Amino acid sequence: MKRIYQLAILSILPLAFLSCAKDWLERTPKNIILEEQVWNDPKQILGLLANFYDRLPTDMGLNDPDHTSIDANQERQAQWRRMADYDDAMWSGFSNEEGRNNIVNYPFDRWRVWNYSLVRDINLALENIEKYGVSLSGEQKAQFSAELRFLRAYNYFELVKRMGGVPLITTQLIYDYSGDPSYMQAPRAKEAEVYDFIADEVDAIKDDLGNTGSNTRANKYTALALKSRAMLYAGSLAKYNNEMGGPITTPGGEVGIPASRADEYFEKSLAASAEIITSGGYALYQNNPDLGENFYEAVVRKTGNDEVIFAWDFLSSKDKRHGFAYDNIPRSIREDNLSSSNITPSLNLVERYEYLDGSNGELKTRTADNSDFIYYDQVTDIFANKDARLYGTVIYPGASFKGLTVEMQAGVMVWNAASNSYQTVEGADLGSTWGGESYPHGDGKLLTATGGPHRSIMEVSNTGFYLRKYVDSGPGTSTRGIRSDVWWVWFRLGEVYLNAAEAAFELNRDADAAQYLSTLRERAGFGANSVTASTITVERIRNERRVELAFEDHRVWDLKRWRIAHDVWNGSSSNPDAVVYALYPYRVVRPGDAARDGKYVFVKMAAPRFRAPRFFQMGNYYSSIDQGVINNNPKIVRNPFH
Amino acid sequence: MKTINYIYSLLSIVVIMAMGCEKDNFDAPTSMLTGRVVHQGQPLGLRSGGVQLELWQHGYDLFSKIPIHVDQDGSFSARLFDGNYKLVLLRGNGPWADNTDSLDVNLKGTASVDVPVDPYFIITNQSFQRNGNEITGTVTIQQVNTSRSLERVAIYLGQTLIVDQNNSAARAEVVSGAIADFNQPIELTVSIPASLADKGYLFARIGVKATGVAEYLYSQPQQITL
Numbered sequence: 014m015k016r017i018y019q020l021a022i023l024s025i026l027p028l029a030f031l032s033c034a035k036d037w038l039e040r041t042p043k044n045i046i047l048e049e050q051v052w053n054d055p056k057q058i059l060g061l062l063a064n065f066y067d068r069l070p071t072d073m074g075l076n077d078p079d080h081t082s083i084d085a086n087q088e089r090q091a092q093w094r095r096m097a098d099y100d101d102a103m104w105s106g107f108s109n110e111e112g113r114n115n116i117v118n119y120p121f122d123r124w125r126v127w128n129y130s131l132v133r134d135i136n137l138a139l140e141n142i143e144k145y146g147v148s149l150s151g152e153q154k155a156q157f158s159a160e161l162r163f164l165r166a167y168n169y170f171e172l173v174k175r176m177g178g179v180p181l182i183t184t185q186l187i188y189d190y191s192g193d194p195s196y197m198q199a200p201r202a203k204e205a206e207v208y209d210f211i212a213d214e215v216d217a218i219k220d221d222l223g224n225t226g227s228n229t230r231a232n233k234y235t236a237l238a239l240k241s242r243a244m245l246y247a248g249s250l251a252k253y254n255n256e257m258g259g260p261i262t263t264p265g266g267e268v269g270i271p272a273s274r275a276d277e278y279f280e281k282s283l284a285a286s287a288e289i290i291t292s293g294g295y296a297l298y299q300n301n302p303d304l305g306e307n308f309y310e311a312v313v314r315k316t317g318n319d320e321v322i323f324a325w326d327f328l329s330s331k332d333k334r335h336g337f338a339y340d341n342i343p344r345s346i347r348e349d350n351l352s353s354s355n356i357t358p359s360l361n362l363v364e365r366y367e368y369l370d371g372s373n374g375e376l377k378t379r380t381a382d383n384s385d386f387i388y389y390d391q392v393t394d395i396f397a398n399k400d401a402r403l404y405g406t407v408i409y410p411g412a413s414f415k416g417l418t419v420e421m422q423a424g425v426m427v428w429n430a431a432s433n434s435y436q437t438v439e440g441a442d443l444g445s446t447w448g449g450e451s452y453p454h455g456d457g458k459l460l461t462a463t464g465g466p467h468r469s470i471m472e473v474s475n476t477g478f479y480l481r482k483y484v485d486s487g488p489g490t491s492t493r494g495i496r497s498d499v500w501w502v503w504f505r506l507g508e509v510y511l512n513a514a515e516a517a518f519e520l521n522r523d524a525d526a527a528q529y530l531s532t533l534r535e536r537a538g539f540g541a542n543s544v545t546a547s548t549i550t551v552e553r554i555r556n557e558r559r560v561e562l563a564f565e566d567h568r569v570w571d572l573k574r575w576r577i578a579h580d581v582w583n584g585s586s587s588n589p590d591a592v593v594y595a596l597y598p599y600r601v602v603r604p605g606d607a608a609r610d611g612k613y614v615f616v617k618m619a620a621p622r623f624r625a626p627r628f629f630q631m632g633n634y635y636s637s638i639d640q641g642v643i644n645n646n647p648k649i650v651r652n653p654f655h
Numbered sequence: 656m657k658t659i660n661y662i663y664s665l666l667s668i669v670v671i672m673a674m675g676c677e678k679d680n681f682d683a684p685t686s687m688l689t690g691r692v693v694h695q696g697q698p699l700g701l702r703s704g705g706v707q708l709e710l711w712q713h714g715y716d717l718f719s720k721i722p723i724h725v726d727q728d729g730s731f732s733a734r735l736f737d738g739n740y741k742l743v744l745l746r747g748n749g750p751w752a753d754n755t756d757s758l759d760v761n762l763k764g765t766a767s768v769d770v771p772v773d774p775y776f777i778i779t780n781q782s783f784q785r786n787g788n789e790i791t792g793t794v795t796i797q798q799v800n801t802s803r804s805l806e807r808v809a810i811y812l813g814q815t816l817i818v819d820q821n822n823s824a825a826r827a828e829v830v831s832g833a834i835a836d837f838n839q840p841i842e843l844t845v846s847i848p849a850s851l852a853d854k855g856y857l858f859a860r861i862g863v864k865a866t867g868v869a870e871y872l873y874s875q876p877q878q879i880t881l
Contacts, residue, residue: 258806259867579869584821628821631747631869640719654747654869 052145058157065135065164066230066325070126070171073566074325075337075483075501093337096480097355100582101362101563103593103623105475106340106355114593115624118584121655124175124569125636128168129182135165136185159221163231163239166214170243173207174570177268177635177652181210200648203266205274208247212281215240226294228321229500234289235323238504241285241512246574248278248519253576261576261634261653268635268653279516286513295319295506297536304538305404309481311507311536312405312565313499320506327498334496342491343408343419343479344443344472345464349492351472354465358407358478358563360594360617365560366403369538374399376596378615386614392421392598395615401538406563408479410464410598415486421477422462423597426614428606437599443473447602456602466597468621475622476595482564507533507561515554523549530557537561573634584628591626592619630654688740688760689732690768692749694777694799698729699750700860700873702819706749708770710760711741725749727817728875737763742770750774750865750872752800773800775865778874780840783859785879788852792843794861794874803865805831810843811860814851818860818876824848847881856880 051057075093097104097113104113139161146154165183172179180199188194202210215236224232247270254260255272262269289295298311298320311320327333340355347353360376367374376395377387389395393411396403408414410421424439425447438447440461448457465473485497514529523546530544530553544553558571572578581590596615603610632654643649691698692706708731710721723742725731741757751772760768780795792810809828811818820826827845834841843861851857859879862871 257867259803585823585826586821587823587826626821644718651746655745 048141048145052142053148055149055153055157058142061138062157062160062164062230065131065138065161068128068131069164069167069325069503070128071501071503071566072124072569073564075327075335075497075499077336077340093340094355096564097357099568100359100590100593100627101559101568102356102358102480103476103620104355105357105622106352106472108471110355111622114620114622116627117625118628118630119633121630121632121637122639123633123636125639126172126175127179127639127642128172131168132165132182133185135161135168136183139165140185155221156223159218160224160231162214162218163222163236166211166236167239169207170211170239170246173204173211174246174573175636176638177263178202178204178207178266180646180649181207198646198648201265201267201650204250204268205247205266205270208243208270208278211243212240215285228318228324229326231323234292234294235504237285237289238322238509241282241289241509242504244278244282244285245512245516246570248275248282248516249574251275251278252519253574257576261631263650263653265650267650276520279519283513283516283520286509286516289322289506289509290513295322295509297506297510297533299536304401304536308402308405308537309486312482312502312505313485315500321500321502322504322506322509324503325501327500329496329498334498336493336496337483337499338485338491338497339493341480341484343414343464344474345419345462346415346417347491348489353491354472354474354479356480356564357474357476358480359476359620360478360596361590362559362563363403363407363409363478363596365556366400367556369398369400371539371543376615376617378596378617386426386601388601388609388612388614390612392613394613400560402560404481406480406482406560408481410477412481414479414481414484415488419464419479420459420462421464421466421474421598422459422600422613423466423477423616424461424599426599426601428601428603428609435601439468443467443470459600466595476593476620477597480564502565508565508567511554511558511561514557518549518551518554523547526554530554533557533561572629576634578629578633579631582627582629584626586626588626591628593623594618595620684734684736686735686737686762687732687765688735688762688768689765690730690770692725692729692731692772693769694751694772694774696769699772699774699777700875701725701727701729701749702821702870702873703727703817705819705821705870707745709743709745710735711743711757712738713741727819727873735762742768744770744772747868748870750776750863750868750870752802774872775800775803775868776805776863776872778861778863778872781861781874781877783877783879785881789844789846790857790859790879792845792859792861793840794843794863795840796837796863798837803867805834805837806864806866807831808834808837808841808843808861808863809871810845811862812845812847812851813858813860813876814854816858816876816878818858819873820862820871824851824857852881854881 073093073095077093096102098116104110139158142154142157178201181202182199186197219233219236222232222236224230251270251272252275254269260269296319298318299307300317301307301310327335339349340352342353344354364374364376380387396409404412408419412419424437426435426437429436443461443465444463445460446457447460448455461467466475466477467473483499485499489495490497510529510533514526518526527544527546527549531542534543535541559568572581583591585591595618599614601609601612601614635652637652637655638649704724706725708723708725710723723731723733740760740762742760743757744754746753751774758768758770760766776796776798778794779797782793784791790812807828807830809826811823812825813823825845825848827843829841829843857879858876860873860876862873864871
């Protein structure tokens with residue numbers, strides 16, 4: 014009996030194993046996505062693309078990742094705080110970052126990017142979409158591949174402008190475990206070869222890109238905008254590097270483009286720019302009759318904006334937001350209880366905006382013979398008749414933002430008849446009055462405004478200006494609860510006009526260049542043909558780039574490719590270009606003198622919190638390559654000067 | 656009883672604290688490398704903190720350079736571990752011709768090395784005169800390496816001993832186009848700025864720059880009593 018029992022159990026047992034058929038272990042995992050699934054699903058490919066778009070490097074941007082370190086992959090990400098590191102602005106925020114006003118010299122690894130992690134991911138995607146993507150239509154495949162190649166070309170442009178020629182890797186490298194990795198060690202390509210690669214890639218993919226009308230995914234005109242900018246860089250490098258006393262080159266051409274190629278690059282840039290301008294798909298933003306507000310909206314407004322070609326978008330409803338408005342709103346109108354006022358534009362930049370009659374933009378604070386101040390009825394009067402882009406970029410004393418007036422007054426100037434001079438009184442606190450116990454002789458009116466400027470208080474302007482560009486004007490956007498979703502503009506038509514003007518000028522087509530510049534300047538309030546073939550100069554084009562594209566991550570790269578960065582920022586405290594200047598407004602107290610009492614005067618000074626003049630060394634033209642990279646690949650040659 | 660417990664626990668904490676920081680600390684390096692950047696045995700005047708030499712040591716897992724900054728009088732020093740090092744000139748960094756040969760440095764205790772370089776220009780003779788509100792410097796320069804041409808000669812005034820392109824209260828220059836023959840003494844005149852005029856003394860220095868090199872080569876700073 015017992016035996017039968019055992020036999021019965023024994024015979025059932027195998028049944029239990031056999032019964033569940035073959036596919037028991039052949040199940041789709043719930044936590045792993047397989048290659049076949051990704052590369053046959055357009056939505057998942059799009060998700061991957063979004064990740065790649067998000068990883069494109071930039072020096073500025075609107076993000077705020079850990080800004081003290083480079084990540085292990087040397088994918089240095091966007092860092093808006095760097096807007097305070099050049100000559101267009103300085104740091105007026107929390108004193109932890111006071112170092113931005115005291116950059117004794119730019120480190121040689123400052124602009125280093127070596128993000129082959131992204132290049133590899135893109136190469137892998139390009140190969141896998143061909144290998145696994147069986148159910149995608151040919152058209153979809155071509156479009157995704159083109160988009161990936163655009164991203165790779167864009168990334169190589171970011172690499173070449175920082176590092177010079179870099180290894181051009183276009184396939185994934187797989188180690189064969191033979192003990193000899195030398196076949197994977199690619200030497201650096203010539204600088205010119207990388208620029209040629211970018212141009213060739215754009216030409217090859219531009220008609221496959223699709224995405225017509227999109228300004229957050231690449232389309233044909235995005236690719237052309239990349240070509241317009243990259244070729245302009247290559248052309249000016251070829252020209253201006255060789256005009257230096259000692260051109261910066263390496264024997265293998267990893268750095269240094271022959272001067273003979275300059276015209277060819279300028280031609281390519283101009284052709285790409287002209288194609289975008291004449292395409293009809295884009296137009297300079299002109300929706301607001303208030304020209305200053307119009308220029309502000311041209312960069313930040315997302316709807317009805319035909320000017321922006323390619324942007325890095327943010328969206329509050331999807332919780333993709335940033336704190337740029339929280340950190341940079343003017344102190345007096347901030348909605349949160351902390352931060353504000355970090356990036357404050359410099360007087361240097363403000364004075365680069367011309368007067369609408371075309372005269373030099375230097376602000377008039379003293380009489381012609383320098384014997385007395387010029388007295389202004391309103392604090393804003395000194396900025397009257399300036400280029401409208403000044404209003405659109407900078408919040409100057411008395412300008413409005415979010416419908417509120419940003420009052421600024423540093424103190425009062427009290428006339429001392431006995432000594433025949435003014436005595437300057439500045440408040441210890443913001444929003445203080447000249448009166449009460451501290452100032453028994455005061456008149457009880459405003460001493461120092463809530464918006465400053467103030468010489469030493471943190472998180473209030475130290476320069477007398479606040480930033481407007483990229484600061485969100487929506488309600489509550491400067492609070493940490495709501496935050497901002499203003500986008501970061503990679504390319505816009507305004508830049509394409511400037512690229513076209515510069516390339517045409519370098520090719521001696523002055524009339525064309527003047528036409529491009531005039532069109533752009535008309536939007537800023539200048540009359541028609543404000544620049545003509547006889548008045549156009551290279552300085553004018555360069556100045557136009559500075560004022561139009563301020564805070565859009567152009568200034569440092571422009572100075573580099575023109576090879577003038579080491580002259581403009583030469584580290585000398587007697588060089589006005591290397592020092593950040595401020596403009597402080599004061600109210601005049603001079604009873605009995607109706608022509609002066611109660612009026613406003615302005616004092617120009619080196620910004621009080623600014624310490625070390627900007628110092629750009631020859632070794633900064635190309636960033637140093639990490640020693641670890643050279644140790645792993647001895648074929649990599651070092652950049653000049655380091 | 657309670658106090659004894661207290662004392663014991665305190666004592667044990669003290670013992671733990673005293674023992675804790677032993678094994679995990681390395682001794683700091685104690686050996687001293689000193690040296691000068693010289694031409695024909697004479698140290699060269701440079702910009703303070705401007706010029707860098709690099710020191711490499713083979714044979715260890717971590718292979719990266721030890722930067723050595725050269726003082727304005729051409730001297731340098733570094734505190735290191737004993738060992739064999741290679742001292743290299745950084746390409747394009749100083750006012751001298753590139754030389755890729757490295758210099759072997761065998762460091763045991765202390766070592767002193769003179770790093771010979773091949774400068775483009777040197778300053779052989781300088782003198783300063785004060786005329787009222789102006790300082791006139793007279794200088795003789797000599798070309799050593801002829802691969803680069805003269806770009807400019809400049810005079811600097813400063814309040815402290817550290818005077819150079821980046822640290823100066825006043826500066827004047829003569830560009831090479833304005834110099835007829837640089838084998839003859841060159842005169843440079845600079846007016847004394849108001850910030851220095853009432854100090855009673857100042858320091859003056861002259862620098863010479865070759866085209867295509869960022870750094871100037873300077874004379875030794877000289878104190879001038881006003």
